[in-house]
Amino acid sequence: MSKKTIDSILKERRQFSPSESFSNNANIKKPELDELKRHAEEDYQDYWATLARDNLHWFKDFSTVLDAKKAPNYQWFTDGEINVSYNCLDLNAQKF
Secondary structure, three states: OOOOOHHHHHOOOOOOOOOHHHHHOOOOOHHHHHHHHHHHHHOHHHHHHHHHHHHOOEEEOOOEEEEOOOOOOOEEEEOOEEOHHHHHHHHHHHOO
16 A cells, blocks of 8 residues: 655646647747746746736836745735736727
8 A cells, every 4th residue: 555645646747738739829839938937947036027017017117026024924016006907907908
C-alpha cells in the first residue's frame, strides 16, 4: 500500500496538449508565452508593471508594484488610481 499524503496528491504531473486547431486560434503563441514566463521569473516586479501599464488605464500611475513591508498584508500598485468600471466597460466599448 502506498502512503499518500495531501502533498503528494496535490502534485499534478500530467500534461494535456491542446489540439492543433485550438493552438492555431490562440491569442498568444508558444514563443510569446515562453518570453512572458521568462520575464516573470527574472523580474516579477517589472513583469507586473508592464502588464498593468500596457493593459489598464491608470488615472494616476502607481509608485510601487508590490509593497511587502506589512506582509502578509501586501499592497499592489501602491499610490495608483484606477477605475474598474472604466477599464472593464468604457475601454472595451471604444474598441467597437
